[in-house]
Amino acid sequence: MSIADRVAWIAVDWGTSNLRVWAMDASHDLLAERSSDQGMGGLEPAQFEGVLLGIIDEFLAADRVTPVICCGMVGAKQGWVEADYLAVPSKPPSGDGATQVPSDDPRIDVRILPGMKQVAQPDVMRGEETQVAGFLRGQPKFDGVLMMPGTHSKWAHISAEEIVSFQTFMTGEMYALLARQSVLKHSVAVKGWDDAAFEAALSEAISRPESVAATLFGLRAASLVGDQSAEVARARLSGLLIGLELAATRPYWLGQNLAIIGAPEVVEVYAKALSLQGLKAQVYDAQPMTRLGLIAAYDTMKGTT
Amino acid sequence: MSIADRVAWIAVDWGTSNLRVWAMDASHDLLAERSSDQGMGGLEPAQFEGVLLGIIDEFLAADRVTPVICCGMVGAKQGWVEADYLAVPSKPPSGDGATQVPSDDPRIDVRILPGMKQVAQPDVMRGEETQVAGFLRGQPKFDGVLMMPGTHSKWAHISAEEIVSFQTFMTGEMYALLARQSVLKHSVAVKGWDDAAFEAALSEAISRPESVAATLFGLRAASLVGDQSAEVARARLSGLLIGLELAATRPYWLGQNLAIIGAPEVVEVYAKALSLQGLKAQVYDAQPMTRLGLIAAYDTMKGTT
Numbered sequence: 017m018s019i020a021d022r023v024a025w026i027a028v029d030w031g032t033s034n035l036r037v038w039a040m041d042a043s044h045d046l047l048a049e050r051s052s053d054q055g056m057g058g059l060e061p062a063q064f065e066g067v068l069l070g071i072i073d074e075f076l077a078a079d080r081v082t083p084v085i086c087c088g089m090v091g092a093k094q095g096w097v098e099a100d101y102l103a104v105p106s107k108p109p110s111g112d113g114a115t116q117v118p119s120d121d122p123r124i125d126v127r128i129l130p131g132m133k134q135v136a137q138p139d140v141m142r143g144e145e146t147q148v149a150g151f152l153r154g155q156p157k158f159d160g161v162l163m164m165p166g167t168h169s170k171w172a173h174i175s176a177e178e179i180v181s182f183q184t185f186m187t188g189e190m191y192a193l194l195a196r197q198s199v200l201k202h203s204v205a206v207k208g209w210d211d212a213a214f215e216a217a218l219s220e221a222i223s224r225p226e227s228v229a230a231t232l233f234g235l236r237a238a239s240l241v242g243d244q245s246a247e248v249a250r251a252r253l254s255g256l257l258i259g260l261e262l263a264a265t266r267p268y269w270l271g272q273n274l275a276i277i278g279a280p281e282v283v284e285v286y287a288k289a290l291s292l293q294g295l296k297a298q299v300y301d302a303q304p305m306t307r308l309g310l311i312a313a314y315d316t317m318k319g320t321t
Numbered sequence: 322m323s324i325a326d327r328v329a330w331i332a333v334d335w336g337t338s339n340l341r342v343w344a345m346d347a348s349h350d351l352l353a354e355r356s357s358d359q360g361m362g363g364l365e366p367a368q369f370e371g372v373l374l375g376i377i378d379e380f381l382a383a384d385r386v387t388p389v390i391c392c393g394m395v396g397a398k399q400g401w402v403e404a405d406y407l408a409v410p411s412k413p414p415s416g417d418g419a420t421q422v423p424s425d426d427p428r429i430d431v432r433i434l435p436g437m438k439q440v441a442q443p444d445v446m447r448g449e450e451t452q453v454a455g456f457l458r459g460q461p462k463f464d465g466v467l468m469m470p471g472t473h474s475k476w477a478h479i480s481a482e483e484i485v486s487f488q489t490f491m492t493g494e495m496y497a498l499l500a501r502q503s504v505l506k507h508s509v510a511v512k513g514w515d516d517a518a519f520e521a522a523l524s525e526a527i528s529r530p531e532s533v534a535a536t537l538f539g540l541r542a543a544s545l546v547g548d549q550s551a552e553v554a555r556a557r558l559s560g561l562l563i564g565l566e567l568a569a570t571r572p573y574w575l576g577q578n579l580a581i582i583g584a585p586e587v588v589e590v591y592a593k594a595l596s597l598q599g600l601k602a603q604v605y606d607a608q609p610m611t612r613l614g615l616i617a618a619y620d621t622m623k624g625t626t
Contacts, residue, residue, distance in 0.1 A: 093545075101546065138543035168504070168538060184538040186503065193498040198491065199473070225531035226568035233473060233489040238443035240398075241406065263531035 022047055023075040025083040027310035028068070029303075030090035031143055032057040032167065035067070036303065039075040044311050048075070056089045056096070064096035065119060068126070076123045084126045085310050085317070088143035091115065091128040101133035101140060105180045108132070108149035108309065111317025129313055132179060139184050143306070144170045147277050150308030151300065152177055160273025164302070165282045167192070169261065171268045183268070185261045188282070194232065195253060203239040208247030214255040218289055221259025228256045258289050269295055278302045327352055328380045330388040332615035333373070334608075335395035336448055337362040337472070340372070341608065344380040349616050353380070361394045361401070369401035370424060373431070381428045389431045390615050390622070393448035396420065396433040406438035406445060410485045413437070413454035413614065416622025434618055437484060444489050448611070449475045452582050455613030456605065457482055465578030469607070470587045472497070474566065476573045488573070490566045493587070499537065500558060508544040513552030519560040523594055526564025533561045563594050574600055583607045 024042040028035070033055040039048040054067045068084070076082050091099030099115040102108075114127035131142035144164045151162060156177055164170040167189050172182035195204045221228050235253055238244035262269070269290060275298040276283050276290075283299050290297055329347040333340070338360040344353040359372045373389070381387050396404030404420040407413075419432035436447035449469045456467060461482055469475045472494050477487035500509045526533050540558055543549035567574070574595060580603040581588050581595075588604050595602050 133542075133546045135546055138539050138545070138547045138549070140542045140545050183535060184542070185534055186499075186537050187534070189503050190499075190537075193502060194491075194495075197498060197502065198494050200491075225534075226565060228569075229490055229492070229530075229565045230488060230569040232491050232495075234443050237438075237445045237489070240443070240445050241438045241440055242443045244443070260531060260534045264533075264535040 019047055020075055020077045023077070023082060025085065025314055026072055026075055027307055027314070028084060028086040028090070029088050029143065029146070029306045029310070030086050030095075031055055031088045035071070036306075037068075037071050038307050038310075039072070040311070040314075044314075046307070056092065056094065059096075061096055064090065065117075065121070069121060069124075072124075078123065080123075081125050082123060083314070083317070084124050085111065085114070085129065085314050086126065087129045087146040087306065087310060087313075091131060091142055095128075097128060099128040099142075100130040102130045102145075104132055104134045104182065105178045106132065107178050108145045108152070109313065111313040111315070114313070114317065127317065129310075132182070134182060137181070137183070139182055141170055141182065141184065144172070145179065146309035146313070147302055147305040148172060148174065148179055148309070149312045150305035150310075151275065151277060153308050153312050158273070158275070160275070161268050163268070163274060163276045163286065163297070165276065165278040165286050166302075169286075171265050173268075183265070185264070187257050187261045191254065191257050194257075195250070200232070200236050200249070200253065203236045203244070203246055203249045204253055205246035205250045208245075208250060210245075210248045210251040213248040214251040214285075214288075215292060217252040217255030218259040218262070218292065219255075221256045222263045222293070225260050225263040228260045231256055254285065255289075258286065262289060262293065269293070269297075274298070275300060277305050324352055325380055325382045328382070328387060330390065330619055331377055331380060332612055332619070333389060333391040333395075334393050334448065334451070334611045334615070335391050335400075336360055336393045340376070341611075342373075342376050343612050343615075344377070345616070345619075349619075351612070361397065361399065364401075366401055369395065370422075370426070370431075374426060374429075377429075383428065385428075386430050387428060388619070388622070389429050390416065390419070390434065390619050391431065392434045392451040392611065392615060392618075396436060396447055400433075402433060404433040404447075405435040407435045407450075409437055409439050409487065410483050411437065412483050413450045413457070414618065416618040416620070419618070419622065432622065434615075437487070439486060442486070442488070444487055446475055446487065446489065449477070450484065451614035451618070452607055452610040453477060453479065453484055453614070454617045455610035455615075456580065456582060458613050458617050463578070463580070465580070466573050468570075468573070468579060468581045468591065468602070470581065470583040470591050471607075474591075476570050478573070488570070490569070492562050492566045496559065496562050499562075500555070505537070505540050505554070505558065508541045508549070508551055508554045509558055510551035510555045513550075513555060515550075515553045515556040518553040519556040519590075519593075520597060522557040522560030523564040523567070523597065524560075526561045527568045527598070530565050530568040533565045536561055559590065560594075563591065567594060567598065574598070579603070580605060582610050 422431040
């Protein structure tokens with residue numbers, strides 16, 4: 017029996033920078049996974065179908081339609097087909113609200129899940145709501161805050177299985193711009209770390225957020241007129257920016273029940289930063305949460321052939 | 322009489338992005354000026370002499386040596402020839418400390434003025450110290466703070482004709498990265514303005530600096546789920562980043578005697594921001610100050626042929 021015979025449906029997490037595909041059987045067991053750096057950020061609308069088929073072709077049976085459930089920036093205005101936003105407060109999107117994508121290939125039925133939006137304090141997410149759905153599948157009674165670090169980190173208040181409100185921080189993107197594209201690129205290492213430098217910068221930024229503005233250029237100057245290493249500069253830059261985020265999100269974490277969901281290496285940095293504030297968070301890898309969220313959506317999907 | 326016969330020396334402000342050249346007569350009157358976007362940022366060391374000669378050739382007499390006095394990033398490690406840093410507290414560099422640049426052309430004697438450095442709170446400048454020198458040539462008794470906005474804004478304590486201490490902020494570069502290279506580029510206009518949006522964002526950032534982190538992504542979201550215009554987003558981004566700088570520089574401006582030197586359009590924005598804090602600053606165009614500073618350096622130069 018070929019893998020295509022066993023694949024019941026395909027789960028897809030299609031973000032700005034990456035594409036992840038999971039081939040699932042009828043019991044929601046994972047049969048195979050694939051990933052690619054062909055994120056939506058580098059694609060024109062007409063290219064999405066070809067990219068997807070290039071990856072999932074081996075999973076498709078010729079004689080029936082395989083449902084493909086997608087979440088993430090693939091549903092943004094600049095993506096494949098624009099999907100809705102569900103307004104908070106709300107449960108994460110179910111399969112019902114998914115947007116069907118017209119396709120020329122009779123073997124697939126592609127649906128893109130909605131993102132979520134907040135109107136009062138304008139904010140949007142596409143992808144993280146599916147991580148929330150996956151997390152809630154395992155812990156439906158969770159009442160507290162989910163923190164999802166990444167290029168744009170999200171802090172979401174969760175109660176009664178709903179996303180009550182959320183807020184986005186550009187910390188990851190700011191880090192990348194400053195470390196790789198600003199004058200600091202000459203002084204900030206790509207790898208390496210210094211715990212003491214991270215902790216000092218973090219504490220400085222949390223207690224005096226304005227000091228971040230005053231300190232950034234010093235990361236360059238301290239390597240020109242002092243002997244600061246590029247690894248120390250990297251840890252300090254990270255500490256300053258995460259500290260600024262923690263200063264702004266204090267109501268989200270102070271005395272709260274907190275879980276962090278993300279790529280393990282970045283989760284570890286945030287968990288460390290929060291533990292220095294006396295807060296112990298649960299930590300989770302984002303990928304299984306996203307897959308669980310896509311399973312939850314698939315289970316509620318009507319009209320899938 | 323050709324212009325080359327009247328040119329006694331040439332003043333050069335060679336920054337990261339731009340090159341400005343002033344042909345001066347023996348009385349320090351300006352005979353001609355030229356500018357180019359061939360800043361040091363885009364040049365290899367071996368290219369500087371050719372670029373300079375391409376611009377000043379018409380000013381050079383064949384039968385004698387014309388002194389060329391340069392300031393700015395041309396003297397950085399990545400520049401033409403690395404010039405020293407003078408440590409604060411100190412008067413701005415005189416011509417004595419300039420670095421002579423080896424040249425194949427017998428018609429020119431090129432010198433690059435030192436920058437300034439601060440060791441205790443690591444910081445450096447290259448170019449602004451010459452603006453300070455120019456300013457002090459007109460107001461030698463000035464005691465207070467000089468603020469020089471730009472890609473990297475500088476705040477310098479001035480007393481007894483010395484730069485006592487200074488601090489650099491990456492506000493201009495942060496603005497450019499966020500407005501042109503981050504996700505905000507889809508929502509921030511290149512032109513246009515909104516005074517009320519600027520003032521609200523400024524005030525928010527000064528009183529709660531951490532709110533900058535919490536507000537940036539909202540500039541994107543408010544155009545996706547609301548009706549915020551790209552001009553309002555531009556003014557808000559500017560207000561947030563300048564507000565963060567003013568929150569950090571309070572000791573530099575609160576109750577201080579302050580002068581702002583820079584490109585007129587950016588000076589105007591900072592002067593407005595400070596006037597909203599009840600502070601009336603003197604304002605000056607940077608270019609004439611730089612030229613005056615180069616004149617001051619030329620006057621003290623020994624050994625120029």
